[in-house]
Amino acid sequence: MLKHDTLRNVLYINLSKKSFQIKDRSDLFEKYIGGAGVASQLLLEECPEGIDPYGPDNPIIMAVGPLTSLYPLASKTVAMFKSPLTGNLGESHAGGRSAVSIRMSGYGAIVIQGASERPCYLSIQGSKVFFRDASSLWGMGKSATVGKIIRANEPSSGLRTIMRIGRAGEKMIPYACVTTETYRHFGRLGLGAVFGSKKLKALVVSGKRSIPVADQKQYKDLYESIFKNATESPVMKKYHEIGTPVNVIPLNEMNGLPTRNLQATQFEHAQTISGEEIAKNYLGKRLACSHCPVACIHIAAIREPYEDEPFFYKTSMICYDYELIYAVGSMLGGSHVPGMMKLIDSIEAYGLDCMSAGVALAWATEAFEKGLITEMHTDGVRLVWGDYAGYQEALARIIEQPNEFYQALAKGTDFASSIYGGQDFAMTFGKNEMPGYHTGPAAHIGYLAGARHSHLDGAGYGIDKKIAANKSITAESVASELLAEERWRQILSSLVICFFARELYKPDVIIEALKLSGFEYTEESLRKLGEEIHTAKFRFKMREGFSFSNLRIPGRIYETPCTAGMVDEKFVRTALETIRKDVEAKIYDCS
Numbered sequence: 001m002l003k004h005d006t007l008r009n010v011l012y013i014n015l016s017k018k019s020f021q022i023k024d025r026s027d028l029f030e031k032y033i034g035g036a037g038v039a040s041q042l043l044l045e046e047c048p049e050g051i052d053p054y055g056p057d058n059p060i061i062m063a064v065g066p067l068t069s070l071y072p073l074a075s076k077t078v079a080m081f082k083s084p085l086t087g088n089l090g091e092s093h094a095g096g097r098s099a100v101s102i103r104m105s106g107y108g109a110i111v112i113q114g115a116s117e118r119p120c121y122l123s124i125q126g127s128k129v130f131f132r133d134a135s136s137l138w139g140m141g142k143s144a145t146v147g148k149i150i151r152a153n154e155p156s157s158g159l160r161t162i163m164r165i166g167r168a169g170e171k172m173i174p175y176a177c178v179t180t181e182t183y184r185h186f187g188r189l190g191l192g193a194v195f196g197s198k199k200l201k202a203l204v205v206s207g208k209r210s211i212p213v214a215d216q217k218q219y220k221d222l223y224e225s226i227f228k229n230a231t232e233s234p235v236m237k238k239y240h241e242i243g244t245p246v247n248v249i250p251l252n253e254m255n256g257l258p259t260r261n262l263q264a265t266q267f268e269h270a271q272t273i274s275g276e277e278i279a280k281n282y283l284g285k286r287l288a289c290s291h292c293p294v295a296c297i298h299i300a301a302i303r304e305p306y307e308d309e310p311f312f313y314k315t316s317m318i319c320y321d322y323e324l325i326y327a328v329g330s331m332l333g334g335s336h337v338p339g340m341m342k343l344i345d346s347i348e349a350y351g352l353d354c355m356s357a358g359v360a361l362a363w364a365t366e367a368f369e370k371g372l373i374t375e376m377h378t379d380g381v382r383l384v385w386g387d388y389a390g391y392q393e394a395l396a397r398i399i400e401q402p403n404e405f406y407q408a409l410a411k412g413t414d415f416a417s418s419i420y421g422g423q424d425f426a427m428t429f430g431k432n433e434m435p436g437y438h439t440g441p442a443a444h445i446g447y448l449a450g451a452r453h454s455h456l457d458g459a460g461y462g463i464d465k466k467i468a469a470n471k472s473i474t475a476e477s478v479a480s481e482l483l484a485e486e487r488w489r490q491i492l493s494s495l496v497i498c499f500f501a502r503e504l505y506k507p508d509v510i511i512e513a514l515k516l517s518g519f520e521y522t523e524e525s526l527r528k529l530g531e532e533i534h535t536a537k538f539r540f541k542m543r544e545g546f547s548f549s550n551l552r553i554p555g556r557i558y559e560t561p562c563t564a565g566m567v568d569e570k571f572v573r574t575a576l577e578t579i580r581k582d583v584e585a586k587i588y589d590c591s
């Protein structure tokens with residue numbers, strides 16, 4: 001690492017004591033680069049074994065990497081914590097201005113420990129940390145309003161990020177998210193609930209430091225080449241123009257779009273909820289995370305008349321992605337775009353993870369249809385596919401929790417189905433609600449065996465396309481491909497690069513960029529490190545009770561046709577066993 005690089009600084013904040021200190025942790029950054037690599041070590045250091053995820057001992061760790069603020073699309077922050085949803089590794093990535101602000105404020109990582117007695121928010125301004133009272137913000141309806149108030153009250157020098165929770169986080173719903181810059185989220189695995197358990201309403205970080213590089217001329221050349229590749233790449237062009245919802249039509253055509261709680265993989269209204277159609281009729285603007293020339297963030301402008309003034313309209317600006325359209329569109333059998341957008345808007349206002357909320361409502365709808373639950377459970381709400389008025393009512397009750405059914409649903413799909421039945425169609429993997437791809441066995445093996453139980457761990461949907469074309473691919477080779485991809489992604493997550501740019505950041509580019517920041521790596525040493533970080537994450541997971549043998553696999557995945565045909569149970573179990581042996585051998589080797 002270069003001598004004057006402040007990446008080495010870790011800011012430790014204790015909310016119980018209202019104190020903070022800055023430590024030089026060159027030891028961690030030299031060895032694990034940053035991002036996921038450093039955060040997983042800090043998690044092992046700071047999170048005592050077996051703690052309550054809602055207790056004060058659960059640390060919130062946020063980390064960035066050496067390329068943050070220097071190169072295009074190195075725009076993400078990694079958050080790590082013990083997940084209240086799964087009970088083991090909580091890891092979530094977000095962009096917005098979060099990464100650049102943390103790096104420019106002079107830190108490679110921030111660790112938040114303890115819990116405040118009263119609602120508070122933290123304002124980190126370079127080397128100063130202020131503990132602000134947030135009593136008047138607690139319980140506020142919209143997280144966007146919270147952002148507005150904080151924006152007006154905090155100094156704005158330098159780059160600034162405002163991360164905050166909504167009512168779902170305050171109520172410690174285990175799939176509550178943290179919103180940053182209104183339209184980006186630490187969405188998955190319940191970081192919002194951990195904020196809520198600490199009475200931490202928001203985290204503001206601002207700074208204006210500069211970042212050193214070893215050679216200005218080489219840096220400029222490398223920057224320009226990455227920038228050129230990013231702006232000329234056809235994939236990036238596609239994400240800029242239509243956004244990730246460009247995937248709705250192809251997934252539907254290839255039998256991969258989960259529909260009505262995965263009872264089908266082709267949705268008759270896919271065209272209506274496609275990225276192309278929404279862009280044509282509703283696109284209001286595009287936005288980008290800091291330091292990203294792609295701008296894949298798409299915002300719909302939804303216009304509706306005021307009830308008492310029919311010729312006066314209010315316009316809501318609502319962010320949509322593929323995963324959101326899948327979760328509250330096809331998964332709920334809904335095709336009324338304004339209704340779908342307003343449900344996304346409500347989920348956003350409450351501060352819930354949209355994927356988990358959509359999958360929970362999808363399970364509840366099928367459970368209602370099958371008579372496992374009735375209007376007595378739903379407090380009179382009729383859950384019917386595609387009926388957004390009913391979904392709005394159910395969503396409000398997930399927050400308010402007026403009865404035992406909603407208390408259970410607020411704990412997640414896995415928990416609710418363990419009480420009310422329907423586990424075969426409770427679409428969770430490792431207790432995390434499923435992403436929007438039913439492309440074949442590799443996708444599901446990836447959700448089950450990935451450290452985050454996410455489609456972003458090993459990208460199994462890409463492997464499924466190969467399985468669809470070549471049926472002789474073995475379960476063992478799928479297992480080893482998923483593991484190799486997930487281990488390489490630990491390097492991207494340590495830098496921390498947006499995964500959309502993974503084709504731009506090939507090993508040679510990463511090695512050169514790291515060299516200009518004072519890190520010496522070869523492709524071999526990077527791959528070895530990726531493996532080590534992956535193992536560290538599983539060491540934490542297993543320490544906290546994760547076990548491959550206890551994974552519940554929803555039977556529905558074997559019943560619904562997918563891109564690769566039908567998913568074969570034996571294939572899935574063989575691949576899982578191969579991954580288990582590999583992961584456990586590495587943990588055993590290192591201990």
Ligand code: SF4
Nearest residue numbers: 075288289292296498
């Ligand atoms: S491609 Fe999209 S998500 Fe990735 S950094 Fe750019 S704007 Fe953010």
